[in-house]
Amino acid sequence: MIRTLTFFSNYFNHHQKALCDELYARLKEGFCFVETEPMEDFRSKMGWGKEDIPPYVLKSHESDEANRRAMELALSSDVVVMGTAPESFIKERLEKDGLTFRYSERPLKEGRWKIFVPYLAKKFYVNHIKNRKRPIYCLCAGAFVSSDYRFLLDSYKDKCYKFGYFPFPESRSFEEISALKHQSDRIRILWCGRFLRLKRADLLIRAAAGARDHGYDFDLEFVGEGEEEEKLRSLVKELGLSDCTTFKGYMSPKDTRDEMASADIYVCTSNKLEGWGSVIYEGLASGCAVIATSKAGATPFLVEEGKTGYVFRSDDAKSLQEKLEACLKDMDRARSMGERAYRLMQESWNPHTAAERLVAVSDRLLEGERFYFPEGPMSEASVMYEDWYDRRG
Numbered sequence: 001m002i003r004t005l006t007f008f009s010n011y012f013n014h015h016q017k018a019l020c021d022e023l024y025a026r027l028k029e030g031f032c033f034v035e036t037e038p039m040e041d042f043r044s045k046m047g048w049g050k051e052d053i054p055p056y057v058l059k060s061h062e063s064d065e066a067n068r069r070a071m072e073l074a075l076s077s078d079v080v081v082m083g084t085a086p087e088s089f090i091k092e093r094l095e096k097d098g099l100t101f102r103y104s105e106r107p108l109k110e111g112r113w114k115i116f117v118p119y120l121a122k123k124f125y126v127n128h129i130k131n132r133k134r135p136i137y138c139l140c141a142g143a144f145v146s147s148d149y150r151f152l153l154d155s156y157k158d159k160c161y162k163f164g165y166f167p168f169p170e171s172r173s174f175e176e177i178s179a180l181k182h183q184s185d186r187i188r189i190l191w192c193g194r195f196l197r198l199k200r201a202d203l204l205i206r207a208a209a210g211a212r213d214h215g216y217d218f219d220l221e222f223v224g225e226g227e228e229e230e231k232l233r234s235l236v237k238e239l240g241l242s243d244c245t246t247f248k249g250y251m252s253p254k255d256t257r258d259e260m261a262s263a264d265i266y267v268c269t270s271n272k273l274e275g276w277g278s279v280i281y282e283g284l285a286s287g288c289a290v291i292a293t294s295k296a297g298a299t300p301f302l303v304e305e306g307k308t309g310y311v312f313r314s315d316d317a318k319s320l321q322e323k324l325e326a327c328l329k330d331m332d333r334a335r336s337m338g339e340r341a342y343r344l345m346q347e348s349w350n351p352h353t354a355a356e357r358l359v360a361v362s363d364r365l366l367e368g369e370r371f372y373f374p375e376g377p378m379s380e381a382s383v384m385y386e387d388w389y390d391r392r393g
Contacts, residue, residue, distance in 0.1 A: 002078040002362050004030040008070075008090075009083030009103070011039040012057050014253050015278055018168040022355035024056045032077075034070045035059045036085045079362045081139065087127055099365055100136040101358075102128075102156075103163065105275030105297060108148040115152070128155035135365065139163035139358075140381040141276045142297020147383045160381040161361070161372065162301055165278050166351035167253075170285045172261065174342050177287045178335075180262040187218040187331065189324070190263035190288070192256050195226030198273040200293070200315065202228075202235055207321035209239035216328040220245040221263070223256055260286035265327050265334065268292045268299075271315055272386055281349070284308060284341035289334035291323045294389035302349060308341040313389055348376040 005027055009016065012035045024031045033056055060070035074080060074089040075098070082090055083103040090100055107114075107124070114120045129152060138156040140146055146160040170177065181188075189208065193199050201222065208220050220241060222232070229247070236245045251259065260266060266283030268274075270293050277296035284290050284302055290309035292299040303309040310326060313319035327334040347353075357378035364371040372380040385391070 002030075002359060002366065003027065004032075004073075004077040005079040005081065005359070005362070006032045006034060006070075006073040006077040007081040007083065007103075008034045008036060008074070008085040010037050010085060011035050012053065013039070015165045015167060017054075018351035019166045019354055020056065021054070022351045023358070024054065026355060026359055031056050032073055033057045034073065034085070034089070035061065036070075036089075037061050078366065081358075094131055094134055094136060097135055099362065100134075101139050101161075101362075102136060103139045103141060104145055104149075105141045106145045106148045108151065109144070109273055109275055112151060124152050124155075129153050131155075132157070137161065137365070138381075141165060143300035143381070143384045143388075144295075144297060144386050146381045147385045150383050158370070161377075162379045162381045163354065163377055164281065164298060164301060164349070165276055166349070166354050166377075167278060167282055167285075169345055169350045169352075170257075170261065170287070170342065174287055174339055177261045177342070178339075181264055181287070181335075181338075183262065184219075187265065187328065188263045189218050189220050189265045189267060190223070190259060190283075191221070191267050191269065192223040192251075192259065192279050193270075194224055195222075195228040195232060197228060198271050199226075199228075200269040200271055201232055203269045203315070203317045203320050204267050205232065205235050205239060205241065205245075206317040207324050208245075209241055210317070210321040211325050211328060212241065212244070214325060216325065218244065218265075218328065221248060221259070222246070223248045223251050223259055225250045257282060257286065260288060263288050264331065264338075265289045265291065265324070267320070267324070268296060269320065270296050272296075281345070284349075285345040287338040287342040289327050289338045290341060291320065291327065295386050300384060300388060302344075307337060308344055309337055311389060353377055 020033050060067045074093050079099050081101045081103050132155055137159040140160050141164050149155045191204050260283055266288035268277055268280050272295035274296040277298040280292050280298040292303045292311055293314045294311050295314035303311055305311055310323035312323045354377040357373055361371055361378050
């Protein structure tokens with residue numbers, strides 16, 4: 001049974017805290033999170049890093065002594081989980097065949113052209129290809145991670161596990177959040193995030209305009225801020241949605257979750273540069289009928305078409321409009337999907353289950369046995385390509 005597990009990542013934030021708290025609850029002083037760099041200013045301004053720092057966090061960037069301690073943990077721990085952090089922490093560990101998990105979004109989301117860039121090709125070889133036969137496994141934060149690594153000469157062949165990011169689950173009962181959703185007589189459609197080009201919030205505006213032209217009535221709400229905001233406001237005005245659209249500005253992670261809890265439909269519109277898409281997880285956990293872009297990493301893991309939500313073809317406003325109208329046409333079914341989504345997150349895709357299964361799989365691997373759970377976190381991440389939506393039978 002493992003006694004020590006160290007998790008290396010760039011910085012500690014609310015996306016990781018729930019999972020880390022669960023690991024700490026199981027391993028006590030045997031668990032450590034190593035933060036390897038200070039958080040960027042733009043994330044701090046978004047409310048990241050406002051959590052109280054738990055006792056299990058070691059900030060290796062703050063002193064030589066802290067860095068030395070982190071290096072010791074990297075070598076001595078029974079298990080290391082390697083997120084976005086300098087490879088120097090695990091170089092010696094891998095040479096000594098210490099059990100290691102690479103916690104990874106897809107490495108080629110910008111395109112396979114990256115392997116033809118000399119310094120990137122060298123990096124892929126040194127970090128991944130060279131270590132194929134060592135006891136290093138992949139926690140796939142997204143459905144397309146396994147296919148990217150297959151392209152990198154099967155770096156993690158038969159060693160990929162479904163994983164993701166695990167924010168805190170909804171603490172309220174479904175009956176409580178259902179009551180919040182029924183406070184308004186109007187259907188509320190919600191979008192949250194930074195207004196960046198890759199987030200494609202414009203798709204929702206165009207799809208909503210089409211649904212409005214077909215006679216559907218609703219309130220459209222945006223939470224966030226960013227460089228595309230003025231363009232989006234202009235598009236709302238141009239398409240005649242000003243009377244039903246609200247831009248609510250930036251909200252803290254907690255307030256954003258409260259907005260989700262009271263929304264009926266949650267929409268994620270990002271393109272393939274969205275490696276995971278935590279808002280999909282949060283929308284499902286909040287009991288929303290979620291409509292998710294096909295190329296976000298979380299979508300194939302979490303959204304089952306017509307059961308826990310709908311999937312639309314990435315970058316296709318018409319496809320999104322069709323799924324939006326399906327929800328608006330039958331809100332009873334949409335609310336049933338929201339309840340099933342809520343139950344899924346409460347019972348399977350949550351930090352408690354993820355931590356429990358990570359420890360269990362680690363124990364089996366240390367005993368020399370390859371093991372996968374049948375579904376959910378730490379089940380096998382089979383190879384899936386980003387055009388899966390168009391390949392469906």
